Amino acid sequence: MEGSFLRFYLRENQRHRGKLLWEWLLEQANRMGFRGGSAFRAMAGFGHHHHLHEDHFFELAGTLTVEVEFIVTDAEARRLLDLLREEKIRAFYAHIPAHCGVTLPDSDDVNEPEAAPGQKST
Structure with missing residues (x-):
């Protein structure tokens, strides 16, 4: 299947409509019928202000990413990005083309036949 890898980088304590933004985003994607989504908390990192944040002290709670x-279709990615614009949510994201599939797929899995290494599947 051809689609998109869509990743958002959010502040841990960032909120929208009274909810943590990462939680709100997962809920919205679920309501839109996405097949799945995940949230991961960073151990350390820095952003555009070049200030390093690490998960060592209680004082830093809420400052990590x-x-x-x-993994979505291009249409799903557009719908979610449009929703964030409509809700006036400022968030950094990466939207990358992705080829994905399932090994040993069930009958309800959307999957393309696997090609040999170096060959494109049809």
């Missing part, structure tokens, strides 16, 4: 990611 949460990555929220989805």
Whole structure:
């Protein structure tokens, strides 16, 4: 399947409509019928202000990044990005083309036949 890898980088304590933004984003994607999504908390990192944040002290609670990611169709990615614009949410994201599939797929899995290494599947 051809689609998109869509990842958002959010502040751990960032909120929207009274909810943590990473939680709100997962809920919205679920309501839109996405097949899945995940949130991961960073151990350390820095952003555009070049200030290093590490998960060592209680005082830093809420200053680290949460990555929220989805493997989606291009149409799903556009719908979610449009929703964030409509809700006036400022968030950094990466939107990358992705080829994905399932090994040993079930009958309800969307999957392309696997090609031999170096060959493109049809």
